[in-house]
Amino acid sequence: MSGDESLRLLTDEELVQRAKRGCTRSFGELARRYQVPIRHFLQRKCGVHQDAEDLTQETFLRAFKKLWSFREGAEFRPWIFTVAYRVALNVLRRRQWQSLTEGSVPTVQQARYGTGMENEEQRDRLWDRVQSVLTPLQFTVVWLFYVEQMSAREIGVIVRKSEGAVKTILCRARKILLPHLQEFTATFEDREEQPSRQVNNRRVL
Numbered sequence: 001m002s003g004d005e006s007l008r009l010l011t012d013e014e015l016v017q018r019a020k021r022g023c024t025r026s027f028g029e030l031a032r033r034y035q036v037p038i039r040h041f042l043q044r045k046c047g048v049h050q051d052a053e054d055l056t057q058e059t060f061l062r063a064f065k066k067l068w069s070f071r072e073g074a075e076f077r078p079w080i081f082t083v084a085y086r087v088a089l090n091v092l093r094r095r096q097w098q099s100l101t102e103g104s105v106p107t108v109q110q111a112r113y114g115t116g117m118e119n120e121e122q123r124d125r126l127w128d129r130v131q132s133v134l135t136p137l138q139f140t141v142v143w144l145f146y147v148e149q150m151s152a153r154e155i156g157v158i159v160r161k162s163e164g165a166v167k168t169i170l171c172r173a174r175k176i177l178l179p180h181l182q183e184f185t186a187t188f189e190d191r192e193e194q195p196s197r198q199v200n201n202r203r204v205l
Helices: 003-007 012-020 024-046 049-065 076-102 120-133 136-146 152-159 163-177 182-188
Strands: none
Touching (some): 012 024, 012 076, 024 076, 076 152, 120 163, 152 163
16 A cells, blocks of 8 residues: 555544644645635635635645644644635635725636536526625535535634524524525525535535
């Protein structure tokens, strides 16, 4: 078994500990695992495809520099999404400032995520609708819950809210969305609070 193959057998947290001891290949394996979901999250949050590519690289660079702050016993997945979320917030704040000073309006490009819906155009229309009626925080919580299949507790770590507050945000978001999304009602059926950990079986709106 090659070194790269053996790394793929390790948990995220085991890879983090190896990376903290200087094993760059271990961090590379973490980047391989999370590059796609992080990129799609950033693309949907920030728009333009090229920006999402650059921001994904920035996310992993920041994560590598901040590995020392990763607490033993913590979960890596919410931690890396927290880093990505902070990167996205910084970009959106800069764009907001530019739009105020230059009179420009940031464009939002459609994102494509996985193959969870047979009709990609329908999926994109759905997420465009979701993004248009929810606040940025509500949208982030809904995306992480339905697309990334995170629990309310994990999402709370990312957006710095309590588990109860996240559940309240989800409840309010569903109430806001349902009148706008009657054609997609089945998509927003309640799911269990503990999501499946099988990456290939993610539920995608």
